[in-house]
Amino acid sequence: xxxxxxxxxxxxxxxxxxxxxxxxxxxxxxxxxxxxxxxxxxxxxxxxxxxxxxxxxxxxxxxxxxxxxxxxxxxxxxxxxxxxxxxxxxxxxxxxxxxxxxxxxxxxxxxxxxxxxxxxxxxxxxxxxxxxxxxxxxxxxxxxxxxxxxxxxxxxxxxxxxxxxxxxxxxxxxxxxxxxxxxxxxxxxxxxxxxxxxxxxxxxxxxxxxxxxxxxxxxxxxxxxxxxxxxxxxxxxxxxxxxxxxxxxxxxxxxxxxxxxxxxxxxxxxxxxxxxxxxxxxxxxxxxxxxxxxxxxxxxxxxxxxxxxxxxxxxxxxxxxxxxxxxxxxxxxxxxxxxxxxxxxxxxxxxxxxxxxxxxxxxxxxxxxxxxxxxxxxxxxxxxxxxxxxxxxxxxxxxxxxxxxxxxxxxxxxxxxxxxxxxxxxxxxxxxxxxxxxxxxxxxxxxxxxxxxxxxxxxxxxxxxxxxxxxxxxxxxxxxxxxxxxxxxxxxxxxxxxxxxxxxxxxxxxxxxxxxxxxxxxxxxxxxxxxxxxxxxxxxxxxxxxxx
Numbered sequence: 001x002x003x004x005x006x007x008x009x010x011x012x013x014x015x016x017x018x019x020x021x022x023x024x025x026x027x028x029x030x031x032x033x034x035x036x037x038x039x040x041x042x043x044x045x046x047x048x049x050x051x052x053x054x055x056x057x058x059x060x061x062x063x064x065x066x067x068x069x070x071x072x073x074x075x076x077x078x079x080x081x082x083x084x085x086x087x088x089x090x091x092x093x094x095x096x097x098x099x100x101x102x103x104x105x106x107x108x109x110x111x112x113x114x115x116x117x118x119x120x121x122x123x124x125x126x127x128x129x130x131x132x133x134x135x136x137x138x139x140x141x142x143x144x145x146x147x148x149x150x151x152x153x154x155x156x157x158x159x160x161x162x163x164x165x166x167x168x169x170x171x172x173x174x175x176x177x178x179x180x181x182x183x184x185x186x187x188x189x190x191x192x193x194x195x196x197x198x199x200x201x202x203x204x205x206x207x208x209x210x211x212x213x214x215x216x217x218x219x220x221x222x223x224x225x226x227x228x229x230x231x232x233x234x235x236x237x238x239x240x241x242x243x244x245x246x247x248x249x250x251x252x253x254x255x256x257x258x259x260x261x262x263x264x265x266x267x268x269x270x271x272x273x274x275x276x277x278x279x280x281x282x283x284x285x286x287x288x289x290x291x292x293x294x295x296x297x298x299x300x301x302x303x304x305x306x307x308x309x310x311x312x313x314x315x316x317x318x319x320x321x322x323x324x325x326x327x328x329x330x331x332x333x334x335x336x337x338x339x340x341x342x343x344x345x346x347x348x349x350x351x352x353x354x355x356x357x358x359x360x361x362x363x364x365x366x367x368x369x370x371x372x373x374x375x376x377x378x379x380x381x382x383x384x385x386x387x388x389x390x391x392x393x394x395x396x397x398x399x400x401x402x403x404x405x406x407x408x409x410x411x412x413x414x415x416x417x418x419x420x421x422x423x424x425x426x427x428x429x430x431x432x433x434x435x436x437x438x439x440x441x442x443x444x445x446x447x448x449x450x451x452x453x454x455x456x457x458x459x460x461x462x463x464x465x466x467x468x469x470x471x472x473x474x475x476x477x478x479x480x481x482x483x484x485x486x487x488x489x490x491x492x493x494x495x496x497x498x499x500x501x502x503x504x505x506x507x508x509x510x511x512x513x514x515x516x517x518x519x520x521x522x523x524x525x526x527x528x529x530x531x532x533x534x535x536x537x538x539x540x541x542x543x544x545x546x547x548x
Contacts, residue, residue, distance in 0.1 A: 001030065001055050004079045004100035006543065012055070015076040015102075019058045022068040027059040027108070038086070038103050040095035042406030042464050044472045044479075045499060052095045052498055054081065057103035063183065063191060063229045069104060070227065071189035073531045077543075080104050081533045082227045084126035084158030087151055089391075090409045090461070091162065092497040097535030098544070104227060113230065114206070117142040121180065121206035123232045126157040130386035143238040143367070145384035147172040152386030157231045161221045163495055165451035167273045167381040169332065170266060172236050173451055176221050180209040183230035184220055187527035197232065206232025222495070223519070224533035225526050239332040242383060244362045245342050248323035250355040252310045252444065255325050256418030259448065261349040262327055263416055266453075270341045273382065275328040276448045279320075280313055282441035283460070287390055295320075306432035307443020325447070328361065330382050335365070407461035408475075408500075410440070410482055411449075412491040414458050421448055424458050424491070431485055435478050439463045439471065452494065483507060498535070505538025520545070 003012055020028045029035065038054045045051045060066045073080050081096035082104040088094075094103060110127030115137060122144075124133060130152045137144060147166035149159055158164075160175040172178045181197035195211040196204040209217070219225045249258050262274045277284045277292075282302055285292040294302075301308040301316060317324050329345060331338035346358050361378065368374050368383065380387045414424050425444045432442040440462045448456040462475045480503055486492055487507035496504045508515050519539045523530075530541025 001035075002053055002100040003055055004102070005098065007076065007078060007100070011076040012078065015072055015078045016056060018072045018075075019069060019102075022065050022072070023058055023060050027061075029057040029059075029105075030055075038083075038094040038105075040089075040093035040497070042089050042093060042408060042497075043095065043499075044408055044462070044464055044476050044497075046405075046464065046466050046472070048469065048472075050099075052097065052099050054094075054096055054103045055100045057105050059105040059108050061108045063109075063185065066104065066106075066109075066185045066227055066229055067189045067191060070185055070187065070531070073102070074188065074529050077529050077531060078102055079531050079534050080227075081536070082106060082126075084155035085129050085153060087153045087155075088158065088162060089151070090407055090497075091495055095498055097498040097501060097533065101533070106227075106229070109229065112136045115140070115142050115144065115235075116206075117144045117235075117237070119207060120144055120235045120237050121232055122156075122235055123181075123206050123230060124156055125230055126155055126228065128157070129153050129155055134384075134386050138369075144235040145238050146235065146386070147175065147178070148381050148384055148386045149175075150381065150388075150391040152388055152391075156233060157228060160231065160233070161228055163222055167275075167379070167451065168330070168384060169236060169272045170269075170453040172234065173273055174453055175233075176218075178234045179217070180207060180232040180234055181205045182217060182220065182228050182232070184226035184228050186226045187529070187532045191229075192226070197230075206234070219522070222537045224536035224539055225522065226532065236332075236384070238366050240366060241331075241333065241335040241338050242362070242364045242366065243331040243338040243342055243360070244379065244382065245329050245331075245345065246326050246359045246361050247329065247345065247350050248326040248357040248359065249350075249353050250317070250323055252314055252324050253422070254353055254356075255421065257353050258325055258327060258350070259416065259418040259421070261345075261353075262329070262450075265329065265341075265345060265349060270331070270344070272330040272332055274450050275330075275379070275382075276450065277326050277328070278324065278445040278447050279322045279326075280316065280324075281443070281445035281447055284445075284447065302441065302443060302445075303438070304433075305436050305438050305442075306429035307441075307445065310444050313443075313445060323357070328379070330379075405466045406464040408464065408479065408497050409459060409461055409495075410479060411457045411459045411493055411495060412486040413452065413455045413494050414448075414491050416448075416450075416454055416456050421456060421458070424489075427485065427489055428458065428482070431482065435481065437478055439475060440478075457494065458491070501535065501538045 079101045081101040083094050086094035106126040109125040111125045113123040115122045130148045147168045149166050160179050164175050166173040181195040183193045194217050196202050196208045265271045279292045331341050440460050449459045465471050483503050492507045493504040524542045530543040534544050
């Protein structure tokens with residue numbers, strides 16, 4: 001067991017004793033078998049001396065118990081790290097930012113407090129998963145639709161406070177952006193509610209997010225100023241109809257007019273999440289193996305550091321008779337409207353691209369209640385159906401040149417612009433060749449990931465090996481170099497695993513990192529003992545910046 005930095009064994013044991021009095025003997029965990037479950041299963045430093053492992057875990061049942069745990073931690077200066085379902089794999093899992101933290105596991109706080117399908121909102125606790133909320137909605141026949149990310153076992157609240165994203169309409173797939181009001185336990189144990197939720201007996205908790213005065217909700221996302229124990233969300237009314245159609249273009253540089261057309265339709269509010277693909281991209285092959293099948297020739301093209309040249313991929317695409325790029329357009333609304341918008345896309349928006357082709361993919365009327373019909377849905381996330389199929393992308397697969405034991409996502413934000421995305425191809429493929437990066441699928445087939453409205457993610461996984469420590473060390477070094485390279489080009493991560501959070505925070509360096517320095521000032525006032533998730537988001541309290 002790694003004790004928290006600066007905490008004596010006597011104080012640590014005294015705190016554990018008091019935690020047990022609050023939550024019960026069975027809900028404080030210290031044994032090796034239990035604590036193994038709180039490790040980051042995808043850690044790039046698995047089994048190394050600097051692996052970020054917790055010392056213990058405590059699972060409160062309600063907000064009063066969270067308050068008591070926080071006050072005890074303050075008394076003994078015990079650093080805490082809160083998790084909801086702890087399924088944030090690829091971005092750190094359940095692991096804290098500092099070894100020895102005590103995990104505050106909120107899984108027992110799993111109540112759906114309210115769902116309203118007339119005003120279209122919900123209020124949930126952190127232990128509620130997407131699967132839980134979906135089941136709750138459908139058992140009661142509510143006519144609302146969730147926006148879900150890839151891991152259905154995740155928590156809407158937890159995903160939102162880590163700036164997670166989903167797959168439906170622009171107003172909803174930014175999960176923190178669609179949250180409305182929250183309840184937070186502050187580092188001194190006080191409970192605060194934000195926005196309209198701060199009114200006792202509020203009737204508009206999950207409808208008007210601002211209320212009156214300073215808007216403080218953003219302080220509790222990707223940070224360490226409190227533990228969020230309840231959160232409201234805006235939800236989509238269930239549409240009458242859903243239609244998805246694919247636009248396919250033959251040339252590499254067709255990405256530019258393709259993106260321009262998609263941007264126009266999305267900003268007009270005509271489509272939901274646009275999903276780009278390339279039949280030669282390893283990630284796309286893994287997401288849809290029944291459609292995009294690797295050949296020995298393609299595997300050879302993808303096995304080189306940085307992949308092959310544009311010309312080689314273009315020749316391969318033409319030989320195979322398939323497009324270089326495609327994009328899935330998702331339409332929601334009355335049947336007449338969705339088909340009219342699809343016709344507009346075909347006849348007006350993309351018609352001028354030479355060689356463009358169109359294919360209708362899916363077409364459903366709501367509600368979808370038959371389990372067999374749901375099973376046949378190709379992209380369940382687009383219809384707000386939580387599942388785990390896409391999340392399995394990090395598993396071993398023949399489509400990947402060097403599969404591993406999990407992955408860490410490299411996910412910088414780039415402009416929603418075709419020329420800039422092609423520039424990103426040049427930057428990252430050149431880096432992959434110079435750094436001899438073979439354990440990540442980096443090439444000119446990388447597609448724009450458009451979950452985040454108005455920008456793209458240039459996303460690829462760095463694969464983890466529990467047996468090859470040298471490979472992991474190189475991956476960590478490569479990842480840190482890529483963070484700096486991205487920043488040199490005006491891009492930076494929107495989210496990252498704990499071992500990289502200091503490096504990413506440092507790239508937001510305008511005016512001598514004033515943004516981080518401002519956050520540190522707030523931290524030192526709000527959390528003078530530095531007990532709340534030290535290092536989360538790159539924000540370290542004074543006791544750890546200057547020594548405990």
